[in-house]
Amino acid sequence: MKVGIIGATGYGGLELIRFLHTHPEVEKLELFTSSDEGTIFSSRFGHLLTIHDDSLKKIDEDTLASFDVVFTSTPSGVTSKLLPPLVGSGPKLIDLSGDYRLKQPELYKEWYKKEPAPFELLQESVYGLTEWNEKQIKDAKIIANPGCYPTAVLLSILPLIKEKLIDPNYLIIDAKSGVSGAGNKPSQATHFSETNENFSIYKINEHQHIPEIEQAIQLFTDVNTTVTFNTHLVPMTRGILSTTYAPAITGVTEKQLNECLVETYKNDPFVRVISGASSLGTNRVKGSNFCDISIKLDERTNRVTIISVIDNLVKGAAGQAIQNMNVQFGLPQTHGLNLVPLFI
Amino acid sequence: MKVGIIGATGYGGLELIRFLHTHPEVEKLELFTSSDEGTIFSSRFGHLLTIHDDSLKKIDEDTLASFDVVFTSTPSGVTSKLLPPLVGSGPKLIDLSGDYRLKQPELYKEWYKKEPAPFELLQESVYGLTEWNEKQIKDAKIIANPGCYPTAVLLSILPLIKEKLIDPNYLIIDAKSGVSGAGNKPSQATHFSETNENFSIYKINEHQHIPEIEQAIQLFTDVNTTVTFNTHLVPMTRGILSTTYAPAITGVTEKQLNECLVETYKNDPFVRVISGASSLGTNRVKGSNFCDISIKLDERTNRVTIISVIDNLVKGAAGQAIQNMNVQFGLPQTHGLNLVPLFI
């Protein structure tokens, strides 16, 4: 397989490189750039010395046409313009930016404050939540790879909503992310001295992943709801933990909730259901493509606490993107992704 | 004033020392121990060299009787036995452990899994949430200094419940704390390599601060409710941020919510209301006795997001204890506590 990456200098791109370099079916990996043509990649990212010493190539439609798959891992607002000419030109397209996730262009405008991608392509793109959309992903020309937060949240709540075990009308989602989610561009908010030893809430009730979560709930469970969703910045590099609160449907037991999750994911290699945990941390999945999920029913309040942890750069970005590529090419989902979590 | 500390080697005790050493009315500060009598304190805590080079003294009722105030900063289950003989013997008692907070002994047993303090003393003790209980604190013999989480949570939600601006029947409180809240005793859960770069939820729906929060809501607002409350461990040393979600009472505006908070705390030097913030972090209050509060009304869901930050060791422990001491002795609340937050 010939694989290209546009946006390789971002953290999503670097993680794609990390996994694709040990993927058994990838024979050629090339990195494309709009601005740094010719730069030896390992001269800029020293950790890749002897691993990826090729230079960055110019983005060129004819060149890209010969590739099997092209990942785009750019800031939002870029691939809305960049991808249209490439659709149907040859390679499968897997977009890690948010530009192809929302079906309604006006929602994109409202939450991203940017111009949306062409309407037809938005409809054609397939939402790449692998465990829930495998059949669609198989034949997709463009995959809209899910956001990091939505991945963690949706995998943990969709089964319970679908099986009507929790009340979807009062979902409170409190999510926490490591700083790598903010990307590699320096800013005051990610300046070490001000981020370190500081836990903060940001974009209060205004995160652009809100409509993505609501749209996916509708897509996969036919439930139309508005959710409360907030995001916090954790002084660490990798990891997302989401804590979701929902009323249990009357009579539902913790056992039922657990079994629903276990049953849903029994054939999915990357989702692990943890029963009866009294604590759960992001280090369980660090550096890996796993999503670990645990639930507790609080009998005092009859509310369910649903916890989910992922590595935001892997299952929340590059890992899931490669998982989708594997699905598209009929490979085992675990190809190139069976790395053991680092734990520490 | 002569001030004694029992439990000085814990982090709460060390913070008491940090502030009391610059308190203008404290003439004598002595540290008492049940086990390390004679140890030069600064030989164990080198940062206090030249500041507190005295030795630890034996806990002795007669000696303590001559003190004006004695702080007890021990693990739970200690002062339930230690304090009874000291009550009325002379010094004001300010207990930073949880042993005197819950009025109902059976609740203490249930949540702390330990033997409660004597019933009469539980009734006599005064809950030391300074801003809400100043009059009672003034004349208290025993002050039950509030827990770190309850302090952050209660200061932010009590005004809105009292003024009936939010629905108290659906309070979801998602709290996050730095690791110092777990105390100074090494354990696997606080071992650097396993805590660092790891964000985790713990004691899911089982934290002993739950009944304390519910009791205080009733005490100060006459509302009887059960809350959902969860706690998370942040890989940093100091700070608590609590995010509370509640339905707004129909018709209530963000302006009203803000004004309620501003009005409630207009004369309180340590509570700062932040209007219109889009982000809020624990570094605003680091090392200081401030509690900063901000709210947002989400018009999509008509739910309120209530955010509160404190330094768990200061406003959440030693700082509030000294604030209570100041109230008891008719001193300005800010005496010894007007340190500027470190920010970084």
Add this chain to the structure above:
Amino acid sequence: MKVGIIGATGYGGLELIRFLHTHPEVEKLELFTSSDEGTIFSSRFGHLLTIHDDSLKKIDEDTLASFDVVFTSTPSGVTSKLLPPLVGSGPKLIDLSGDYRLKQPELYKEWYKKEPAPFELLQESVYGLTEWNEKQIKDAKIIANPGCYPTAVLLSILPLIKEKLIDPNYLIIDAKSGVSGAGNKPSQATHFSETNENFSIYKINEHQHIPEIEQAIQLFTDVNTTVTFNTHLVPMTRGILSTTYAPAITGVTEKQLNECLVETYKNDPFVRVISGASSLGTNRVKGSNFCDISIKLDERTNRVTIISVIDNLVKGAAGQAIQNMNVQFGLPQTHGLNLVPLFI
């Protein structure tokens, strides 16, 4: 006293504010800016809400003339131009940038790659290493406040060089600093995700503090030497630890080395000599103006290991600057500076 700060938005400036706000002799504190005139300071630095709600003032010679002291805490290359008109106009000037430290303009040019301050002013400025230059500081018009690294290094090695207990011709100084030393301006090198969990060496053999250290050794001990000096970035916010290696003069004992340090600093409130330590960390001095020093003679090699820890923003910047102000105004050195280290 009326005190002004130019460059208040940097970390050095923020620390000046933190200490000056509790300084008993400071009646008025005003912040000056070249670009943000009119900005309410606490709207930008929320931790100062209710503490410093004044606006930034325009830098104006006439206004500044009425102040007792003006601190300049700017990047290098600014005060070389800004200060000349203010010299002799009224206020004492204490410069925290490096612009007035090197007596030889060509050295400044070589190491800072910028235009030096006027030659006469360089000669007139007094190096503000308080414990070693108190008499000169008292009457100085301009104080060149020492760099963070040189402060840690010099306080620990000067006594041993002066008393000829170590060989000054083979000084290896290996220094390590928290990230706040790099200032508040975001960059790739201080971007959280790339600094966190990363320990690095930087400016190998090229740090601009090298000539400052060599000049001060000559100034205070009459020894002319070249030193090896390297700097490392520690993934933490505050603190410097310097480890210096030097051959012991034949026959010198560890006891002699210790006594030399103890004797040198016996009347200095902020230098603490730690004898016989087997470990030493920056948390001993965190947030405070202390410099803690410890030495070990390795009998296998007859070399001395000299260790020194400071808070780079306090004794290495703002704290020492205020200490110098106290000396200039005949106040106790500890005025406004007797805060207890945070330890955690």
Add this chain to the structure above:
Amino acid sequence: MKVGIIGATGYGGLELIRFLHTHPEVEKLELFTSSDEGTIFSSRFGHLLTIHDDSLKKIDEDTLASFDVVFTSTPSGVTSKLLPPLVGSGPKLIDLSGDYRLKQPELYKEWYKKEPAPFELLQESVYGLTEWNEKQIKDAKIIANPGCYPTAVLLSILPLIKEKLIDPNYLIIDAKSGVSGAGNKPSQATHFSETNENFSIYKINEHQHIPEIEQAIQLFTDVNTTVTFNTHLVPMTRGILSTTYAPAITGVTEKQLNECLVETYKNDPFVRVISGASSLGTNRVKGSNFCDISIKLDERTNRVTIISVIDNLVKGAAGQAIQNMNVQFGLPQTHGLNLVPLFI
């Protein structure tokens, strides 16, 4: 291949599992314990759920005899007693503890304060610094896997000593390590709140890796020297950076020094020489088996600064151990070890 691990619950053991689970030649991996027989491994280390759900087995000579290789990753003082009966019984033995590194039993006693392993086995064991001892490793019955610090230090200085480009009589080695080097057992020194935001020096001039370094210098270069070596604790989990200072032999150029390193390691896949770097950090090698080395000649002092970075748990422990196993079994050194560094 059948592979056993004794001491799997330590960080070295966990890293062995991480790499061996993706090693193409390892068919069976079993974990042995002296105390927790029967425990399902993933119930204790949740990150290994679905990856290693086997139970811990009892250490038994007969069982172990059928294995191809057994790694021992225990604290020091254990394998000195545990290994003797296994020598020659079947499996190759690779010991990650320090018990078989020092050839002279009295040195072990002096620096480890424990009873040494049998003299004959100490002589028989082969020091597993792969790049320098490949031929001996191939046929070894017991491999003494090098310590983390010695690995980083030796790889960077041995070529320069051997080629007589630096003076070995004045080696100052200043090493810094992440906290995982201290193992998984909780202690005050590794308690999060006291390690976080604290950089410290420890075991000043007394680290047990000193005689190991000196012995290896003699073994590989025939130079007999005493070194100055100090170790520091960095508030991060993984990584070692060592900074070594040595006088350059007169006339030697930076180019020569660089070429010496490049030439030495031209066929070694895990050692990367970085020319002309002005900074170098541990994140270049994080999670991988690389050792990156850079040197600078300071022309002012004619001293060389030699910098080396490794992941202490990989090239400094488990990775090098597997590299040695590969050598012993005639496999490519990179088998199971070609993971890309994480960088962030």
